[in-house]
Amino acid sequence: MSYTALYRKWRPATFADVKGQDHIVKTLKNQITSKRIGHAYLFCGTRGTGKTSIAKIFARAVNCEHPVDGSPCGECDTCKNIASGTSLNVVEIDAASNNGVENIREIREQVQYPPTEGTYRVYIIDEVHMLSTGAFNALLKTLEEPPSYVIFILATTEVHKIPITVLSRCQRYDFKRITIDTIAARLKELTDAEQIDVEERALRYVAKAADGSMRDALSLLDQCSAFHYGETLTYDNVLEVLGAVDTSIFSELFRAVAEDRTTDCIYKLEEMVIQGRELGQFVNDFIWYMRNLLIIKTAKDAENMLDMSSDNLALLTEEARLVDTETLMRYIRIFSELSNQLRYASQKRVLIELAFIKLTRPSMEQDLSSILQRLNHIEKQLENGPDLSALARLSAQNPAPGGQEEAPAGGDETVTVKIPKAQLEDLNQISGEWGKIIREMGGTVRAGFRETRLEPGGDGCLCIVFSDINSYSIGSRESILTDLQEFIAQKYGKSLTFKTRLAQTGEKKNTVYVSDEDLKENIHMDVIIEED
Numbered sequence: 001m002s003y004t005a006l007y008r009k010w011r012p013a014t015f016a017d018v019k020g021q022d023h024i025v026k027t028l029k030n031q032i033t034s035k036r037i038g039h040a041y042l043f044c045g046t047r048g049t050g051k052t053s054i055a056k057i058f059a060r061a062v063n064c065e066h067p068v069d070g071s072p073c074g075e076c077d078t079c080k081n082i083a084s085g086t087s088l089n090v091v092e093i094d095a096a097s098n099n100g101v102e103n104i105r106e107i108r109e110q111v112q113y114p115p116t117e118g119t120y121r122v123y124i125i126d127e128v129h130m131l132s133t134g135a136f137n138a139l140l141k142t143l144e145e146p147p148s149y150v151i152f153i154l155a156t157t158e159v160h161k162i163p164i165t166v167l168s169r170c171q172r173y174d175f176k177r178i179t180i181d182t183i184a185a186r187l188k189e190l191t192d193a194e195q196i197d198v199e200e201r202a203l204r205y206v207a208k209a210a211d212g213s214m215r216d217a218l219s220l221l222d223q224c225s226a227f228h229y230g231e232t233l234t235y236d237n238v239l240e241v242l243g244a245v246d247t248s249i250f251s252e253l254f255r256a257v258a259e260d261r262t263t264d265c266i267y268k269l270e271e272m273v274i275q276g277r278e279l280g281q282f283v284n285d286f287i288w289y290m291r292n293l294l295i296i297k298t299a300k301d302a303e304n305m306l307d308m309s310s311d312n313l314a315l316l317t318e319e320a321r322l323v324d325t326e327t328l329m330r331y332i333r334i335f336s337e338l339s340n341q342l343r344y345a346s347q348k349r350v351l352i353e354l355a356f357i358k359l360t361r362p363s364m365e366q367d368l369s370s371i372l373q374r375l376n377h378i379e380k381q382l383e384n385g386p387d388l389s390a391l392a393r394l395s396a397q398n399p400a401p402g403g404q405e406e407a408p409a410g411g412d413e414t415v416t417v418k419i420p421k422a423q424l425e426d427l428n429q430i431s432g433e434w435g436k437i438i439r440e441m442g443g444t445v446r447a448g449f450r451e452t453r454l455e456p457g458g459d460g461c462l463c464i465v466f467s468d469i470n471s472y473s474i475g476s477r478e479s480i481l482t483d484l485q486e487f488i489a490q491k492y493g494k495s496l497t498f499k500t501r502l503a504q505t506g507e508k509k510n511t512v513y514v515s516d517e518d519l520k521e522n523i524h525m526d527v528i529i530e531e532d
């Protein structure tokens with residue numbers, strides 16, 4: 001039996017099925033019932049908010065022989081032909097892969113001839129910001145004098161990349177992120193219909209993790225129910241599958257910081273290291289947590305700004321009282337700087353520990369060089385594995401006796417591998433942005449790609465190395481790799497493919513890649529990965 005992903009199976013067929021974009025649906029339906037249809041529409045907003053779905057319904061509705069309250073009837077020949085993909089009246093173009101001037105010229109040729117059946121020919125251009133300048137100019141000419149039977153629907157996640165000349169010719173619709181309530185209600189409806197037994201709390205969590213994207217919500221739910229097929233899907237199952245940690249850790253951590261309990265902070269961090277949490281992500285999540293506290297302290301309508309349950313809000317409000325606004329801002333500043341430093345740091349954990357010490361011992365902050373001095377010492381000790389005693393001593397303001405040089409850890413030598421220059425450039429660029437890419441893609445990727453790294457995978461290909469088998473099995477799915485590929489194409493204009501592998505236990509990570517050209521120039525170069 002073939003399995004259809006929930007988000008494909010439950011793609012809305014009528015306007016009534018579209019959730020969370022009521023303002024847009026209402027306007028479009030009114031246009032259809034009053035027959036005042038425009039020629040160019042621009043749909044903008046984050047991924048998974050319903051842009052393409054609404055565009056498709058609209059394309060059917062304008063052609064439908066008997067629209068019902070502005071929605072396509074789904075019964076007439078035109079509706080059926082469009083739904084089965086045999087109609088020439090609806091043309092979908094993905095500008096990410098068809099972005100050249102010749103692609104748009106082709107459309108201009110086509111639009112000279114009126115449709116043979118139905119009323120309108122509708123062009124849906126997805127990710128329109130990917131068009132080349134030439135293509136935009138060609139498109140503009142058509143938008144300037146559109147034949148009466150042509151409608152363009154341009155969809156984009158990055159409206160700031162659309163030329164103003166094109167913007168000014170379109171009716172613009174801004175798609176909102178969908179609220180947790182709306183997503184949760186839709187998930188409930190759908191799990192009832194699919195007879196998936198699921199805890200209410202689990203659905204809320206998925207809705208929250210999807211961060212406003214219905215599509216992400218459905219693929220996360222898919223992922224969770226696949227793992228626990230035939231059982232009741234519980235809140236704990238969801239946390240486990242999504243690799244998420246309850247926010248209570250942030251609450252505990254924040255209280256420890258506010259009460260200047262340095263040692264507790266360090267131990268909490270140790271806990272997270274043991275749980276295998278990706279530290280860069282942890283820092284960003286903690287910043288976000290403190291940002292919410294700051295909003296509660298400073299904004300009048302914090303309730304509306306923070307989309308969270310009243311229970312959580314009450315808890316946060318109580319926590320926000322522990323420190324004054326100035327102090328909270330200082331915390332956020334220190335952690336933001338930390339977040340930047342971590343991107344290229346090899347000793348993430350030590351830097352985070354340093355930040356906690358800064359937060360909890362402001363008096364020490366004035367004497368940065370002395371901290372660095374102590375830190376160097378700890379760094380050396382930490383290389384041989386987690387040793388909390390040094391930090392505990394440090395936090396007790398009792399620096400460890402110096403001068404004890406320990407033998408360096410064995411088996412950590414650096415391996416140099418040469419690869420073609422183009423591959424090295426791809427690798428460096430994407431590796432440098434990897435954390436950010438994972439964060440921005442959100443959903444499954446954000447949850448499953450923690451603790452991954454990249455290595456060259458051949459021409460135009462990168463290999464994602466997972467250290468955990470669960471994340472590996474989720475992250476290797478084709479749909480996920482395709483999403484990633486599309487994201488990279490959109491964001492960086494690079495056409496890269498991705499493959500995956502699971503890291504071997506004890507595998508060396510100290511591989512340095514150099515381009516074959518560089519190697520030719522510097523035959524005797526010494527490659528050193530980090531300075532000690």
Ligand SMILES: [Zn+2]
Nearest residue numbers: 064073076079
């Ligand atoms: Zn119809």
